[in-house]
Amino acid sequence: RAFPVSAHRPQVLPLRGGGFPRGSPAAEEVQRGMPAAQAGKSEPLTRITFARSFAMGVTPVTVAEFRVFVDETGYKAPTSCTTQYMNDGHFIYEEARGFSWRSPGFAQDDRHPVVCVSAIDAEAYAAWLSRKTGKSYALPNEAQYEYATRAGTTTAFFWGDTFDAKACEYSNQPDLDQGRAMGNVPMGPKYRFQCSDGYAWTSPVGNYKPNPWGLYDMQGNIWEWTSDCFNNTLAGQPADGSTRTTGDCDARSSRGGSYGNASFSTYAAIRAPRNASYVGHSWGFRVVRND
Secondary structure: OOOOOOOOOOOEEEOOOOEEEEOOOHHHHHHOOOOHHHOOOOOOOEEEEOOOOOEEEOOOOEHHHHHHHHHHHOOOOOOEEEEEEEEOOEEEEEEEEOOOOOOOOOOOOOOOEOOOOOHHHHHHHHHHHHHHHOOOEEOOOHHHHHHHHHOOOOOOEOOEOOOOOOHHHHOOOOEHHHHHHHOOOOOOOOOOEOOOOOOOOOOOOOOOOOOOOOOOOOOOOOEEEOOOOEOOOOOOOOOOOOOOOOOEOOEEEEEOOOOOOOHHHOOOOOOEEEEOOOOEOOEEOOOEEOO
16 A cells, blocks of 8 residues: 655654553563573663653655755765674674665665664754754654554554564564575574565565554564663663663664564564664664654
């Protein structure tokens, strides 16, 4: 189906105010299949009540939308991108020269989410959009992203708690299509949703069912940058839903999970740390409007 995507300005959706229980216990992460050594970044559970309203991007920023920014400003985006492949039964992540947001190593069109962009690139886009429109655009912070993802739900995914074929109705997940395209990779339910969503790599934005608030691609498709300085746990996070400005401010959390990770890495509270300059083939962003 066609989804109305503008090449000029991302569509945003005002969200109703309120609060939500943020995070996930490490024991639940391990139960979902996450290795114990990786668990615990989404603790402790905290109650967030937003001090101000905001509007969330309905979809991730697209290739077409990012191209307008580059063409108008002459912005120099990265000319290499970290890619993923299998070698001797292991996932290998390697920087590839010549790959970029224009050519990430797989086919995309204008309606796909832009990838191979860093948090620095994403912040530059949001600053340009603010100047262009006179509105206050930014990257979502972690609280805003999880609140918008959950959309009033408390389950692992906004569509439920079970790792089943329903996932392919709602998002571009690490599924059987992606596993087959990768080659000799684990295909069991611990790593792959046992369904086919039609795409091995990124999918066009808005291609699946939205969450209860009408937002698309909040879980799956791509990892999305957030604006908070990274901290290894949620301890000390602002309870009013504001952006955290203490911790490792050279790094950010990514949210949402992507098409290229294990199925246990796409639940609502997942946090993936990366340096703000990191450029990856499944990393992109959406914007939030704070005015």
